Amino acid sequence: MFYNRFSGFVALLASVDPATGQPLFRDADDRTSPAVADPAGAGYAAPIQQYQYGAVPATFYGLELEGSARVWQGSGQRVDVELRGDYTRAKNRATGAPLPRIAPLRYGGAAIYARGVFSARLDVLRAEAQRRVPAGELSTDGYTLLDASIAYRLRARGVAGEVFLRIVNLLDDEIRYATSFVRDIAPAGGRGVAIGLRTSF
Numbered sequence: 526m527f528y529n530r531f532s533g534f535v536a537l538l539a540s541v542d543p544a545t546g547q548p549l550f551r552d553a554d555d556r557t558s559p560a561v562a563d564p565a566g567a568g569y570a571a572p573i574q575q576y577q578y579g580a581v582p583a584t585f586y587g588l589e590l591e592g593s594a595r596v597w598q599g600s601g602q603r604v605d606v607e608l609r610g611d612y613t614r615a616k617n618r619a620t621g622a623p624l625p626r627i628a629p630l631r632y633g634g635a636a637i638y639a640r641g642v643f644s645a646r647l648d649v650l651r652a653e654a655q656r657r658v659p660a661g662e663l664s665t666d667g668y669t670l671l672d673a674s675i676a677y678r679l680r681a682r683g684v685a686g687e688v689f690l691r692i693v694n695l696l697d698d699e700i701r702y703a704t705s706f707v708r709d710i711a712p713a714g715g716r717g718v719a720i721g722l723r724t725s726f
Contacts, residue, residue, distance in 0.1 A: 526588045534583035536617075536624055539661025540575035548661035549575045574661070583624060587613035607635040614657070622659045626704045629655035629667070642678040647671075655703035665703045671695040686724040693717045 540549040542559050550558045550572035558572050589611040597604040610632035615624040633650035654667040674691040693716070694700065700713040 527586060529585040531583045531585075533580035534624070535578060535580050536583070537576050537578050538581075538625060538659060540577050541660045546660050551575050581620075581624075582618040583615060584618055585613060585615045587611065602638070602640040605637040605639075607637070609633060617659070623657040625659050625662050626706070627655070627657070628702075628704050629653045629665070633670075643676070644678075645673075645675045647673050652703075658703075663709050665701045665708060666699075668698045668700045669696055670698065670700060684724055684726045686722060688722050689720070691719045691721075693719070 540557075541547060542549055545559070547559055551574075552558050552572040557575065589609075591607075591609040593605055593607040595603060595605050610630075611628070612630045613627055615627045616622065617624060630653045631650060633648065635646060635648040638645045648671070650670040652668050652670070654665060656664045658664050670693075672691065672693050673695060674689055676687050676689040679686040679688065694714065695716060697716040699715075701708040702713060705711075705713075
């Protein structure tokens with residue numbers, strides 16, 4: 526468990542119109558604009574949302590949990606289980622508003638099977654929706670990330686290596702990380718496969 530209190534936490538905050546609370550944008554002529562619409566279809570370049578760094582009084586608190594256990598072992602084989610989770614709540618004490626780009630509640634685990642030089646792993650992570658966002662920021666939906674991998678260890682002439690096959694985002698879920706600066710326009714990758722070789726010497 527943790528609790529942090531800052532007198533001047535440096536945060537990148539969306540600029541908002543003090544009268545309406547709506548986000549502000551910068552147009553192609555370097556002028557501040559309260560709207561993103563292209564006026565009368567004039568063909569202007571899309572405006573860019575404005576952000577501003579500032580030091581604000583802030584409070585962070587939450588908890589992180591992680592643990593692992595061997596659930597079976599025999600005949601040169603073993604199965605391990607890992608569990609993990611974390612939660613953070615952060616706010617601007619001056620306004621009571623939440624701070625931007627804070628990860629939501631996340632929890633998950635992994636099952637790992639190993640036999641000699643061969644290993645296999647299945648990971649699952651559930652992230653809940655993040656609705657606690659300041660003005661000018663978009664919330665993110667929850668997602669489930671499921672990854673799987675197999676690996677085969679190699680050793681020759683003092684060089685250790687591993688050949689692996691990894692499949693990420695098996696469910697092909699749309700994932701937008703709450704901590705990402707570009708989450709509104711660029712989600713994380715969909716289902717993918719990676720084959721590789723790692724060595725150390």
